[in-house]
Structure formats: C-alpha cells, structure tokens
Amino acid sequence: MRVAVTGPTGDFGTLLLPRLREDRRVERVLTLGTRGASGVRVVHHRVDLTRYDVESELVEVLTGAQVETLYHLAFLHGRTRSPAFAHEVEVIGTLHVLAAAARAGVKKLVMPSDTLVYGARPGNPVLIDEDAPLHGCPASRFVSDRVEVETQVAAFRRAHPEIELTVLRFAPVLGPTADNPATRFFRRPLVPTLLGFDPLWQALHEDDACGALLHVLDRPSAGVFNVVAADLLPLSAMIALAGTRALPLPAPLARAALRALNAAGITATPASLLDYLHYGWAADGARCREVLGFEPRHRASEALRSLRS
Secondary structure, three states, X not given: OEEEEEOOOOHHHHHHHXXXXXXXXXXXXXXXXXXXXXXXXXXEEEOOOOOOOHHHHHHXXXXXXXXXXXXXXXXXXXXXXXXXXXXXXXXXXXHHHHHHHHHHOOOEEEEEEEHHHHOOOOOOXXXXXXXXXXXXXXXXXXXXXXXXXXXXHHHHHHHOOOOEEEEEEEOOEEOOOOOOHHHHHHHOOEEEEEOOOOOEEOOEEHHHHHHHHHHOOOOOOOEEEEEOOOOOEEHHHHHHHOOOEEEEEOHHHHHHHHHHHHHOOOOOOOHHHHHHHOOOOOEOOHHHHHHHOOOXXXXXXXXXXXXXX
C-alpha cells in the first residue's frame, strides 16, 4: 500500500510513522508537512496547509505518489499562542486536504477527532453515541475548530461516497510522550475541580490511539467511531491515579480563579472548558468494538499511571 500522512511530526504522526515503516503491508509512506520525517520507505514533501494555493500542490503530490490511504493528522494539540494560526491549520487546512484527496483519487481517508466535540451538558446520557449532536464548547477555540472540521467532513462524506472516510473520536489521549490539554491538566501539581461535582471521565492510552489508527489501514471502516478505554472513572479518581492533587473551587468563583491560577502557572486549565469539570461527557465505545473489531488494550487507569513516568 502507498500511504500519506499529514502532520508527521505531531503527536499522532510521531506515534504512527514508526509503525507504518515497519508494516509489511506498506510499500511507501509520503509525509506532508512543514517539518520533515525520515526513515526507511519514507519520502517527505514540504507543504504548508495554510497557503491559499496548497490544494493544487497536494493533488500533484498525491497523484504522483499514487497514494491509496491518507491519514490527515495535522491538528495542533500542543500550546499555541495564535488561535488564528491554529484555525488556519486545522479548519482551512482540512478543507484543502479534503478537496485534494477527492481530486487525486485517494481511496481512503482517516482522521482523528475528540470526544470533547459532544460537549459537556446537564442533559447528556451516561454514554453518548456517535449519532449524537456535536454541541462542542463555543467558548473554546480548541473544541470549536474540531466541531467545524467534523461539519466539513460530514458534508464531504455526502458529496464523495466513493471515498472511504473514517473519523476516530478519541477520549483524552494520555501517555508518556503525549502533549495535549489533557496531559497538561493531569501533570500539574494541583488540578482544579468544581466543589460538589465529580463527573465521569474517560481516557485512552497513546499506544491504543496509535493502534486504532493502524487497525483501520486495510479494514472496511467507513463512518465515525468513539475510541475509549473500557473503564469509566470519576474525575476525582483520575486525579488520584495521575499522582496529583485536586483543588476544589466554588462554582461562582471558578472562572476568575482559573484565570488567576493559569496566569500564575499553577494550573493549565482554560476557563472556557469549565463545563467539562461540571457535567458528564462520556462516549459509548460499542460501535468501535462491534463494527471495527478494535478494543483498547489499556485501561484508563493505566493511561493515567503512565503520566507518572
């Protein structure tokens, strides 16, 4: 197989590329990004997804390499000082990638997403399935951009049924190498919580996120799938497993307190994500197990303990 990967040096790209290089099913890997990746059977093409004319360049490269499967992993999970730049990379960049994939005749497109897109709301069921509306979190750029990307993807799927399009909605991905809002949340010496509230949370070990991406490489996988560990834990239990301490905040003062704590470098929790400390937003992983035949090897508790290493 000939495979392409956008965002090869991001969290998911860094995890997936070594596995693709070693996979006997893969003849060649084309990496696409502003920073390169190297290795056996890997060819890098420097591309900037924020450029207005990048679509034609992508079409030329994908067509020339005869790419069959495209992993679109160019999403920013680390710290960024420019929300506008992040929006350009993720939302506008995805528009370019989708259009180029259709024009280049790519057969399969695989993309990660987040269970955060469901939003944390008082009316949520205990487990949210993939057909639920994506309420997101309007105050959060991080979440809103992912909801917008998923809206694009849904429209693309209707317009291009000939392309097998897979979206994997991951629970918060934790692990020794991961750097995202969830890992930064649990690695701080104090973790803010809301006094009187203890919502159910989920997690996914970084090895299982990579395993899910690799699992769908040559299996029928069209659709959207929640990828979550088997155990569902109260936030308080997750904080204890991560080896940190809770800092309960009274709800009326929580937003102002979070801003002050963040400014002091004590926590790394955006006030815009406060609802996720308040209401449940756990996702149902049944479709992933039953349709894809994929089940994470690690429990959420193991993913949390891995942050101590």
